[in-house]
Amino acid sequence: MKTIKSYISNLLFVVLAIFLTFSSCDDDLPNYPFIASIPCDNPDVVADPNIINDFECQNNVVLSGVEQVLNPDESGINTSRFVGKYTDPTAPWDALIIDYGAPIDLSIYNTFKIKIKTNITGVLIVKLEGGTSPAKELSKNITSSNWTEYTFDFSDQFNQSHNKLVMFFNAGVDTDGTDEYYIDDLRFVTTTDPCVGVVADFSIVNDFDCQQNQEVPEVELVATPSKSDVNSSKFAGKYIDELGAWDAVIIDYGEAIDLSTNNVFKIKVLAPVTGTLKAKLEGGTSSAIEKDAVISKTGEWVEYSYDFSSEASENHTKIVLFFNAGVDTEGTDVYYIDDLRFREASDPCADVITDLSIINDFDCQINSTIPGYLANTIIENPDKSDINSSDFVLEVTDNGTDAWDALIFDYGGALDLSTKNYLKIKILSDKAVPLLAKLEGGTSGAKEVWGEIDTVGEWKEYIFDFSDQTAENHQKVVFFFNGGKDDGTTSDIYYIDDIRFTEYDPCDGVATDLSVVNDFECQQNYEITCCIDTVIIDNPDGSGINTSSKVLEVTDNGTEAWDALVFDFGGAIDLSTKNQLKIKVLSSRAVPLLAKLEGGSIAAKEVWGAIDTANAWTEYTFDFSSEASGDHQKIVFFFNGGENDGTATDIYYIDDIKWE
CATH class of the missing domain: 2.60.120.260 (Galactose-binding domain-like)
Structure with a gap:
């Protein structure tokens, strides 16, 4: 019994001593009730500039509106003694703003991490802003009430200028101003290298990510803008088309490019203007060769292809790219490019069965020849749409000052009009003009049917009724654009596609009525x-x-x-x-x-x-x-x-x- 009493007496003495000690230190120590520790008792800690605040020894940036408190749940991934407490104000876009006052160094440490404990579910938006670069924001859903670490990969901002790190808790939601968030260990860390273990694929020229196999001069590595299904990669190249009609990007291999198998060059482009994108192979012992693609869409990613299969055994050492080829510019047009590569040529028509009711679709059903009366060339579809999603169409240059110059398709034999005798043609035109369709060239007398191009700026299918020619013999289909008129120019352009004969369809030409x-x-x-x-x-x-x-x-x-x-x-x-x-x-x-x-x-x-x-x-x-x-x-x-x-x-x- 005496031993017990003595023990209790000693214990009371210790408690009293602790109480008196704390009571005498009010001026020197913040008031942390009922604890015998402070946030950091090591005066020799070296500040880590990549740690914003851990609310203990790396309290490197004071966070306005955040209170340093005891960790309410020292468990799981966060057993720290001290954390921060942030109360979200009422407005939907109130934010916790960390202003560095100078560009944040994101060159190496560019993944932001933060631990959060809260009972509030919602969206956390973290945003970099305030510098000379466009703002960048990422978001995460907060769903757990336990300590959880959230990661925001800003590695694509490694070369950008941002002065502020901004956090929106329960972003976009009005609150009553009492929502509490416990936060800890705010810091930037290095980003895991996604290219570790990636085997080089030398058919890829440069994808600005893990396959940067050839240097692309004058092109800056940047975060991919306007990501889409066509291009969702992290990085792309930024090129400013300088003054002059023939400013070019020159990719020099320093040796012969292997075109033996992979000889179709592909490039994804987000363009600011329409125009011609010319790709050229040169620099070796073989004669240079160039191909053109028409950039008809701006502000979105499009992949362009150049078939250099004819060069499989040739010797070229350079790829040269001319953006808006032949056009003098002001030197300010910005192009984004990505996924420059060579791929094996494939025949998309290999398994296509010939359909002789199709006169010509300029893809796989080229069942007629075109005598050279009007200038024409097969090009990439300048305006893919629901009406015409074909890859290739025919560009026709008509002399609009000649009333009767014609585009002729020679079938090389009698057209079978016994059941399919309605002629269809898709046309994209910038002018409304008469259109004459004519069957001729066989043992029967010629047959003409007049129509009208009545839609401009978009593809439309036109139909000509030749059902009275079921038993006749014709070998040619002839079109007269702006037929009988001479009020055009010497170089009127029409795009045409999918010329074919079909059976009668009572729904042809019926406009959709969604009521x-x-x-x-x-x-x-x-x-x-x-x-x-x-x-x-x-x-x-x-x-x-x-x-x-x-x-x-x-x-x-x-x-x-x-x-x-x-x-x-x-x-x-x-x-x-x-x-x-x-x-x-x-x-x-x-x-x-x-x-x-x-x-x-x-x-x-x-x-x-x-x-x-x-x-x-x-x-x-x-x-x-x-x-x-x-x-x-x-x-x-x-x-x-x-x-x-x-x-x-x-x-x-x-x-x-x-x-x-």
Whole structure:
């Protein structure tokens, strides 16, 4: 018992001594309640300039608005005694700003790390800004309430000038100003080299990442701008086209380039202006050779190809690139380039089966010859689109001062017009002019059909009806651009493609009308995705209000009260002006009909109707004007809705579903 008492007495003495010691040091030591340690008790610590703040011995940058506190959870990845506490203000873009007052050295240490503990989920944006370079921001989702380290790879900013590091907690969200974040170990570290272990591929000239096999003079390594599916790499090259029409980028191998297998040169370009990009091989014992590509798109990455397969056994030591070749510039145009490489030539037409109904598509179906009456050349498609996504088209130079100069396609034999006798041609023109199509050259008399180029600045397909020539003998197809007129210039340009004969198509030339859901003929704009059997058939009763050729046959399980026919728009239905849903129905029985809108972010809307006429086409209307501002995505029909008194194979015919 005496031993115990003595121990307790001694313990009380120690506690009292500690208390008195702390009480006497108020002027020298910050108030850290109930602890017997300070953030850093080592006066000899050497500051690490890459550590911003660890709230202990590397407290190198004072963070405004951040309080130094005890770690609320010394566990996991962070057992530090002290951390920072940041309370996010109310505005959505309040930020924690670290101003270096001078460019941050990102040459080696360029990955930013920060440990965070918070109960707030949201987006953390970290941004470099404030210097002479464009700002750069990265984001991470904060989802864990435990200590978590977040990493932001700014290695593509290694040669940029930024003065500030800015952090937006719960970026873009208004708060009540009480959200707390514990932060620690803010620092820059070296970035893991992604090129370690990468084997050199000498068919790649330079990709500005791990395959920088040849130096590209006058081109600066920069972060890839405007990343896309075409180019998502970290780095690219920046080239400023200097004064003069023939300023060039010259890549000197210093020895013969191996073109034996890989002889198609490719380059990705983000261009500021349209023009010609000329690629030239020179510098060896062989004669120089050059190829052109047309840059028609600006502000986006495009890959251009140059077929040098003819040079497989030749000797060249240099690649020369002329941007906007032949054009005097002001010396300020900035081009970004990437992934310069040689690839093996492949024949895209190797497995293509000849289709003799195609006169010429300037790709794989070149089934005719062109006598040299009009200047023409096959080039890369200057404006790929949904109407014409071909790689290659024909550029035609027409003498617009000659009313009857012509472009002739010689088939070399009789054209088979027995079933396919509608001539189609796609044209891209900058002027609206007459267009004459003519068949000639066989044993039959020539046949002319006039048309009109009526669309400018975009591809359009034109159709000429030669159905009265099914039994005739013609060997040539002739086109007269601006036919019969002499009001053009001597060098009017037309781009043409996909010249072919097809069978009659009643939907040719029919413009899409998205207010029509489906008419089961030319306006099949939205698909059926569920849930009962359907088939498009000939109209079983082409009379009265519905003389359409085709309708939809619906087989409904009449013993199932709620089986449905669903049309999915794949996005919000525009009901702002047209919100009266109409449907034509031919039914053998009178039954309830429910129409429903659903699939958006708002509650579904049902409108009941009734099929009240049997054995005659009848149009029914459902008023959805109350949903004008809604975002429904599906139309659903319930035939005999809510009833189960039918058969398992009740038949309904429907047509012309549309909004008015």
